[in-house]
Amino acid sequence: ELYYKYFDENGISNIFLVTPQTSDERIRKIDGLSNAFIYLLSSAATTGKDLDVSDQTKTYFARIKAMELNNPLMIGFGISDKKTFDSANEYASGAIIGSAFVKNLKENNLQKSISEFMSEFR
16 A cells, blocks of 8 residues: 555556465455456465465455456466466466566577477466
């Protein structure tokens, strides 16, 4: 809320994170302040791990989806290949590929790398 005015004046979207521990009340507040999408962390773990869609994770995703929020949900943390990307998209509007993308950039030719890496997710 403190920076909302400055973000708005400069056309910048403030992306909020939601974790499995985030309360429904806070999620609704985040939804009201958001103007782009809500970044739904797949778990409370660190980035770079594979997406684990356990029963607990499915319950978490279902809880958020049932809230019928105004903003789209994008799942991040653990999205590293087509399988995890498709799995995340079962529960949200999209997925965010972070660590796997950066790792690919470090290991390969930049131009070729981006095109080939992203074609895997189509």
